[in-house]
Amino acid sequence: MQIKSEQLAYWYLRLNGFLTIPNFVVHPDRGSNQATDVDIFAVRFPYRGENLANPMQDEEYFASVKEKSYIAIAEVKSTVCDLNLPWTDPKRQNMLRIIRALGAFPEAESSLVSKSLYKHGVYSNHLYYVSLLCLGREQHSGIAQKYPLVPQILWTDVLRFIHKRFHEYRRQKKSHPQWDQVGCELWNVYQSNKDVNTFIESITVSG
Numbered sequence: 001m002q003i004k005s006e007q008l009a010y011w012y013l014r015l016n017g018f019l020t021i022p023n024f025v026v027h028p029d030r031g032s033n034q035a036t037d038v039d040i041f042a043v044r045f046p047y048r049g050e051n052l053a054n055p056m057q058d059e060e061y062f063a064s065v066k067e068k069s070y071i072a073i074a075e076v077k078s079t080v081c082d083l084n085l086p087w088t089d090p091k092r093q094n095m096l097r098i099i100r101a102l103g104a105f106p107e108a109e110s111s112l113v114s115k116s117l118y119k120h121g122v123y124s125n126h127l128y129y130v131s132l133l134c135l136g137r138e139q140h141s142g143i144a145q146k147y148p149l150v151p152q153i154l155w156t157d158v159l160r161f162i163h164k165r166f167h168e169y170r171r172q173k174k175s176h177p178q179w180d181q182v183g184c185e186l187w188n189v190y191q192s193n194k195d196v197n198t199f200i201e202s203i204t205v206s207g
Contacts, residue, residue, distance in 0.1 A: 001189045002204045005078040005155075006039055007182045009135045012158045015165050016058045017050065018042035018072065026086075026097050036086035036094050040074040041102070042133075056169060059161060061151050065129045073098060073117075074133040078207040081136035081143060081152045090118045104128055121147035137205065159200045166190045 006022060013020055024038040046067050050056045057063070062070055075083050086094045095114040099105060105113055105128075113130060116123040123130040132150045134143060139152045166173055166187060176187065186203075193199040 001185055001202060002206055003182060003186070005076045005135070005205050005207060008155065008158060008203075008205055009040055009074060009076045011183055011186060012135070012153075012162065013040060013042045013072065013074070015162060016044065016062050017048040018044045018062075018070075024098075024101075026094055026101070029097075036084065036092075038073055038098060039076040040072070041098075042072040042074060044070040044072070046070075051169065051172065054169075056165065068124070068126065069104075069128050071102065071104065071128055071130040072133045073130070074135060077134070077136035078205055079136060080138045081134035081140045081154075083132060083134065083143060083147075087132070088118065090115070099130075121150035155205045156200055159203055160196060162186060163190060163196045163199045167194070167196075 010020055010022055019042065021041040022039065024041040026036045026038070044058075044062055044065075046065075046069055048058070073087075075081075075087065086092055093114070095117050096110060099110045099113045099117075100107070109125075113123045117130065117132060121132040132147065134140070134150060134152045135155070135158065136152070137155050139154065143150060143152060167190070173187065176183065179187070189202050190199055193202050
């Protein structure tokens with residue numbers, strides 16, 4: 001199976017309980033050329049629980065955020081994890097535009113959120129935990145050094161999680177007529193490859 005990186009990231013976040021907006025466009029204050037875009041804008045609520053009898057265990061770096069909503073601003077790459085310049089240059093104020101468009105913070109706090117994201121890649125208050133999020137094939141040493149709190153999630157780990165979720169809850173997940181084509185194809189690859197390493201090797205992530 002060949003899958004686009006944004007599609008795989010969407011399914012990974014969805015299976016971890018996030019509500020998502022793909023390709024979130026940041027419009028300019030003036031003019032017609034868009035300022036930038038967010039590959040995936042996602043929110044995971046604090047009391048997320050799926051399956052009453054045997055609750056599903058989401059990734060620890062998401063589940064470890066307790067009693068506050070997790071807001072992820074995800075940058076998706078098919079190769080090395082990276083953050084685009086419009087996200088990391090405070091002079092452009094695109095992070096402020098993203099936070100204001102989100103609408104979770106009052107105007108005065110939005111400036112504090114954007115400054116913290118530029119400096120640390122994360123922000124937290126009593127209601128929300130906001131984090132940049134990188135997904136790709138390899139980790140970026142520069143991001144790890146500048147933003148040590150920002151998760152860099154590799155495609156092998158994404159596929160390992162999806163395989164585990166499908167396998168542990170195969171009876172529940174096999175009924176999915178509402179899933180999109182990509183989700184159905186991921187399931188079909190799992191059905192043909194119950195071994196996790198074979199499953200990972202059977203999927204190619206493209207740009």
